[in-house]
Amino acid sequence: MSETAATQSPWQTVTITRIEKRTPRVTSFFLQPSRPFTYRAGQHVDVRLTAPDGYQARRSYSIASAPETGETIELAIEKLDDGEVSPFFHEVAAVGDEVELRGPLGGHFVWSDSDGGPLLLVGGGSGVVPLMAMIRHRAARKSLVPVALVFSVRVWDEIIFRDELIGLNDRQDGFDLVLTLTREPARRPQDYARRVDVHMMVQTMMRLPEPPGLAFVCGSNAFVSAAAQALIDAGVPAGLIRTERYGV
Amino acid sequence: MVTRGFSSGRKPPTDTDARIPPGQYLEQGFPVLSAGPTPRVRTDDWSFTLKHGPRPIKKWSWAEFNALPMSKMTRDIHCVTAWTKFDTAWQGVLVDDILADAGIEPPTAFTLALSYDGYTTNVPTKDLTAGKAMVALLYEGKPITADHGGPARLLVPHLYFWKSAKWVNGLQFTERDEPGFWELRGYHIYGDPWREQRYTGDP
Numbered sequence: 001m002s003e004t005a006a007t008q009s010p011w012q013t014v015t016i017t018r019i020e021k022r023t024p025r026v027t028s029f030f031l032q033p034s035r036p037f038t039y040r041a042g043q044h045v046d047v048r049l050t051a052p053d054g055y056q057a058r059r060s061y062s063i064a065s066a067p068e069t070g071e072t073i074e075l076a077i078e079k080l081d082d083g084e085v086s087p088f089f090h091e092v093a094a095v096g097d098e099v100e101l102r103g104p105l106g107g108h109f110v111w112s113d114s115d116g117g118p119l120l121l122v123g124g125g126s127g128v129v130p131l132m133a134m135i136r137h138r139a140a141r142k143s144l145v146p147v148a149l150v151f152s153v154r155v156w157d158e159i160i161f162r163d164e165l166i167g168l169n170d171r172q173d174g175f176d177l178v179l180t181l182t183r184e185p186a187r188r189p190q191d192y193a194r195r196v197d198v199h200m201m202v203q204t205m206m207r208l209p210e211p212p213g214l215a216f217v218c219g220s221n222a223f224v225s226a227a228a229q230a231l232i233d234a235g236v237p238a239g240l241i242r243t244e245r246y247g248v
Numbered sequence: 249m250v251t252r253g254f255s256s257g258r259k260p261p262t263d264t265d266a267r268i269p270p271g272q273y274l275e276q277g278f279p280v281l282s283a284g285p286t287p288r289v290r291t292d293d294w295s296f297t298l299k300h301g302p303r304p305i306k307k308w309s310w311a312e313f314n315a316l317p318m319s320k321m322t323r324d325i326h327c328v329t330a331w332t333k334f335d336t337a338w339q340g341v342l343v344d345d346i347l348a349d350a351g352i353e354p355p356t357a358f359t360l361a362l363s364y365d366g367y368t369t370n371v372p373t374k375d376l377t378a379g380k381a382m383v384a385l386l387y388e389g390k391p392i393t394a395d396h397g398g399p400a401r402l403l404v405p406h407l408y409f410w411k412s413a414k415w416v417n418g419l420q421f422t423e424r425d426e427p428g429f430w431e432l433r434g435y436h437i438y439g440d441p442w443r444e445q446r447y448t449g450d451p
Contacts, residue, residue: 010447010450013249048271049251050249051250051251051254051255051256051259052250052255052256055258056271057254057258057273058271058330059330060329060330084257084258084273088251088253088254092252092253093253097251097252097253098249098251098252099251100249100251102447105434106433106434107432107433107434108283108430109283221279221280225280225286225395228284228285228286229285232285238284238285238287238365239284239366241284241285242283242284243282243283243284243285245279245281246279
């Protein structure tokens with residue numbers, strides 16, 4: 001093999017350094033790359049698992065950590081009962097285990113504080129993960145770009161990053177958290193207890209000092225379809241809305 | 249590198265193995281992916297334009313386009329997010345028949361597919377002709393839903409599925425291979441699933 005042919009594989013080994021349960025179905029895995037990389041808030045990575053017979057499975061996961069946090073990246077992975085990779089993480093993976101990772105990936109569903117705002121974020125369930133990276137990036141940069149997050153979950157105990165989000169909201173530095181629970185009553189005055197709709201989007205936009213310069217929507221396909229339509233009906237131009245969908 | 253504790257329980261049976269490109273898994277459903285909100289295009293408002301650079305060559309209304317020769321394609325499709333779906337059945341107008349109706353031979357070696365939402369994707373012209381690609385109007389015998397790119401989507405099944413532009417409203421011949429929406433955002437310029445050309449920098 002000639003020297004020029006020895007190009008580096010885009011895959012690298014990462015080591016699980018910490019595991020933290022976030023909700024009954026979502027657990028965070030902290031990964032130390034062997035080749036640390038920089039990334040932008042909202043990007044994802046591909047994770048690859050290899051069986052003894054060579055069979056490989058790969059899935060994409062959004063990065064939850066902010067680029068400023070250091071070399072370790074956080075993936076918050078929801079357990080899917082019929083999944084192939086997420087059950088491995090939830091049932092098998094332990095601190096010290098190694099998996100393969102490729103990334104960072106994606107150049108559209110990303111935000112930096114220099115991109116400005118105001119920012120309207122709409123997340124359903126684990127769709128909050130890339131939005132969390134944006135919110136953490138804003139906090140790490142001490143940015144004052146106004147940001148509102150509408151976070152839809154079924155019940156209070158399924159609110160991923162709940163204490164951290166409420167803590168950031170309580171700083172009153174321009175980050176506004178609006179929770180909407182679809183199967184429980186609301187617990188805070190600004191919260192809702194229903195699925196996202198146009199009225200909720202209009203009211204959330206009124207929390208921002210001016211109309212959003214960008215909107216990011218992430219969640220299941222059904223959630224993203226409904227939320228993006230609600231944003232359009234609330235007057236947000238389609239060209240300002242970026243979406244990321246998962247599931248069938 | 250073998251992953252501790254991971255087994256090949258989902259490995260596809262060998263009779264289907266040869267149909268699944270490297271790094272893909274078999275999906276029974278039909279996942280929906282897009283970069284923005286779903287445009288709702290009424291067929292009354294729909295049109296399709298063939299262009300050479302900025303210059304329109306021919307434009308069809310929905311009725312005119314539906315009067316073109318219809319063909320069927322049943323193909324396996326491969327999404328870059330790693331799912332593969334077998335035997336998807338489409339009906340529409342082959343790019344060959346669009347060119348024939350316009351009375352032209354392909355003027356350049358490169359094409360950019362254009363969509364209602366501003367999405368673009370580049371495909372070499374030779375990957376669109378000789379029966380390889382169509383503008384699909386029906387999926388499994390029914391109008392394509394807006395989620396899946398209706399009223400019309402490009403179908404280039406031998407490339408990763410982001411090349412099969414949803415809500416397509418035109419093909420533009422270009423002098424050079426001009427990267428489209430995802431190709432400018434880290435995805436491979438060509439996108440052959442059998443060579444696993446997912447991202448920029450893949451061989």
